[in-house]
Amino acid sequence: EYTYGPIDSESKSYADALTHNFGQIQTLIFSLLFLVQVLFASGILRRIGVMQTYALAPLFSFFSFAAMFIHPAFFTTILAKGVFEVSSGLGKNAYLASFYALREEVRGEAKEVIDGIGKPIGLLFGTFALLALEALLPTDKMIQQTTMLLVGISMISFFVVLPLRAEYTSASKKKLFSELDITEKMNAIEILGQRGHLLSEECL
Numbered sequence: 001e002y003t004y005g006p007i008d009s010e011s012k013s014y015a016d017a018l019t020h021n022f023g024q025i026q027t028l029i030f031s032l033l034f035l036v037q038v039l040f041a042s043g044i045l046r047r048i049g050v051m052q053t054y055a056l057a058p059l060f061s062f063f064s065f066a067a068m069f070i071h072p073a074f075f076t077t078i079l080a081k082g083v084f085e086v087s088s089g090l091g092k093n094a095y096l097a098s099f100y101a102l103r104e105e106v107r108g109e110a111k112e113v114i115d116g117i118g119k120p121i122g123l124l125f126g127t128f129a130l131l132a133l134e135a136l137l138p139t140d141k142m143i144q145q146t147t148m149l150l151v152g153i154s155m156i157s158f159f160v161v162l163p164l165r166a167e168y169t170s171a172s173k174k175k176l177f178s179e180l181d182i183t184e185k186m187n188a189i190e191i192l193g194q195r196g197h198l199l200s201e202e203c204l
Contacts, residue, residue, distance in 0.1 A: 029082045033089045041093050049195040050094045051165040057091030058157035060084075065154055069147040100187050101171040103180065 045053050064080035099107050129149060137145050168191075175188035 025078060025081075029085050032082065033086050036086050037089055037093075041090055044090060045093060045097065045194075047195065049165075050097045050191075051161070051168050052195075054091050054094035054098065054164075055158060055161045057087040058154045058161060060087040062151060062154040062158060065147060065150040069144070069151055072143065072147070098168060101168050101175070101191055103175065104184060 044056075060083050061080075064076075064083040068076040068080045099111055102110055130146065133142060133145055133149070172188045172191040175184055176192065178184070
């Protein structure tokens with residue numbers, strides 16, 4: 001709540017301390033994200049594969065949001081924020097790597113469509129969903145229902161990502177047996193050599 005008028009020193013000190021504490025938490029989260037990216041991200045991609053790594057983001061987000069829904073508290077909220085940032089960072093690595101399953105001439109266009117159209121549509125959907133919840137629900141139920149929405153979205157995202165593994169494998173197989181140049185076929189061989197593909201050994 002905002003009040004107009006002079007701000008006393010006690011309120012200003014509290015606001016400064018709150019900003020400082022949240023700044024420290026944000027710095028800690030992004031420092032953890034940096035360490036995970038530098039030390040573990042490539043190893044995780046190699047060990048479990050691109051699409052499995054991509055599926056980790058909604059799966060980890062589901063568990064953290066579920067914990068926040070079951071036990072809403074400052075700690076679970078910060079935990080959910082940290083898990084979301086770290087898992088999203090890993091998911092972005094897998095997301096960028098997945099484009100190499102496409103032909104080079106369509107790779108850039110596909111990324112532009114997803115980043116330029118798909119992501120803004122998702123942001124608009126999320127914004128309108130929050131506005132609808134704010135308009136329809138009482139204030140004391142807002143946080144609970146928003147958390148429930150996040151739990152549902154993360155679970156739906158997980159089940160949407162799972163079938164993409166077969167599509168990822170299929171696209172790589174088509175590249176391998178196509179008339180494309182040797183560079184594209186080497187990309188396909190590298191992808192099919194990763195973990196998580198079904199029956200890729202037969203192709204190789």
